[in-house]
Amino acid sequence: MTTTLTGGRLSADDIRARKGGMRLAMLTAYDYPTAMALEAAGVDILLVGDSLGEVELGFPTTRDVTLAMMAHHVRAVRNGAPATHVCGDLSANTYRTPAEAVESARVLVAAGADSVKLEGGLAPQVAAIIADGIPVIGHVGLLPQTAEVYRREGKTPEEADRIAAEARALDEAGCCAIVIEAVPVELAERITREVGAPTIGIAAGTETDGQVLVSTDLIGQLPTVPRFVKPRANVYAAVVGAAAAYVEEVRGAAVPVLAAVGGAAAGGIYRAG
Numbered sequence: 533m534t535t536t537l538t539g540g541r542l543s544a545d546d547i548r549a550r551k552g553g554m555r556l557a558m559l560t561a562y563d564y565p566t567a568m569a570l571e572a573a574g575v576d577i578l579l580v581g582d583s584l585g586e587v588e589l590g591f592p593t594t595r596d597v598t599l600a601m602m603a604h605h606v607r608a609v610r611n612g613a614p615a616t617h618v619c620g621d622l623s624a625n626t627y628r629t630p631a632e633a634v635e636s637a638r639v640l641v642a643a644g645a646d647s648v649k650l651e652g653g654l655a656p657q658v659a660a661i662i663a664d665g666i667p668v669i670g671h672v673g674l675l676p677q678t679a680e681v682y683r684r685e686g687k688t689p690e691e692a693d694r695i696a697a698e699a700r701a702l703d704e705a706g707c708c709a710i711v712i713e714a715v716p717v718e719l720a721e722r723i724t725r726e727v728g729a730p731t732i733g734i735a736a737g738t739e740t741d742g743q744v745l746v747s748t749d750l751i752g753q754l755p756t757v758p759r760f761v762k763p764r765a766n767v768y769a770a771v772v773g774a775a776a777a778y779v780e781e782v783r784g785a786a787v788p789v790l791a792a793v794g795g796a797a798a799g800g801i802y803r804a805g
Contacts, residue, residue, distance in 0.1 A: 542576060542617040544647060544667030544708035551730045556709065556742025558619075558732055559750065562588045562605045566747060567612030577709075578613055579649065579744060580606045582621040582677070587748040594676045595624045599636055603643040610644025619669055620645035624677040630660035637661045637668075647708065651675040653698025658705040670702035672723070673736065674714035684735075686715040696723050703727035711744060712736045735760045 550556050558577040561567040562584040570578055584605055585597035599622070606620045620640035627633035627650050637648045647667035650657060652675055658668045672695050673685045686692045696719065699710055709730045712720050717737030724731045730741035735758075745761060748754060752763040 541615050541646065547577070547617070547667075547708045548729055551728060551741055555740075556730055556732055558742060558744035559747045560584075560745070561609045561613065561618075561747060564608045564612035567609040567616075570747065571613035571616045575616060576742070577617045577619055577744075578609055580609050580618060580620045580645070581649075581746070582623050583746050583748075587746060587754065597623045599623050599626045599639055603639050606640050606643040606645050617646045618644060619647045619649050622648050622650045627654065627657050630656045633657035634660050634664045634666075637664065637666045641666055649711065651677050653701045655701040655705040658702055658707055662706045667708045668706070669732075670699070670707040670710040670729075671713065672698045672702070672710060672715075673712050673719075676713075682714070684714050684716065686719045692716075692719045692722070695719065696726060699723045699727050699731075703729045709742070712740060 547556065556576045557574075558579055559570055559575050560581045560583060561570055561578040562580060567578055580602065582594040582597040582602065584601070585591035585594045588605075589597070589601070591597065602620055602623050606618065610618055620643070622633065622636050622640070626636040633650065633654075640648050647669055648661065649669040649671055650661075651671045653670075653672065658670065661668050674682060676682065686695045692715075695715060699712070702710055703726075707729050709732055710723070710727060711732045711734065712723055713733075714735040717739060720731065720733050720736040721739040724740050732742040732744050733740035734744045749757040749761040750764055752766040752768055755768055757763050
């Protein structure tokens, strides 16, 4: 794995070196303006997650997302965040074998990803992708691509042992980080102790080496958010308010875009509709 990347963004080795040190801040990003803002905020890793199917495209599950869709969004995020590590999710049913996993990973890297993420303890796929020169972030616990119901995993001793074993296998295969989703705090702590790669939690307590959230939830872009998320903004309400004000101006015979057009004529920015 490389230690430096274009633009000074974190490499896989840099990420792995954060184990037990400064915690990693990861957020999802799906588009150019959001990626630009998150880079300005200093986010360590931007995850182009297949969660985009649910929060951006309105699909019922992440299983409807295709690899071509992922590549499209990876390219947009890379354009918006040239100096930040971008990780792209391998979409469902695109890494069933090691060979297929390598081919799919190459697609996302060609679109601008620095690494890829896959779900489950698929150590052979991870090893094959890394052998091809592409860093991998693992994912254990709740696996949205295969889960029929989103629920906390690892509540029984047997489940906990299985998930911990998957995490160890991913670590041994060379993952530069491992996402732990929706497991009991005690299990997340155990996995964090047992693996050499930094762990990045979501709905798994705070005793991990980093945290990840869906940025859509963090900024309140939809009317509702998961219970475990504390929104830091209410973008949904702001957009509704701005659009309602615009509608009122237009219907009142005002021309709210006239000033912007005038600015363009004077050398300002103009965006064609």
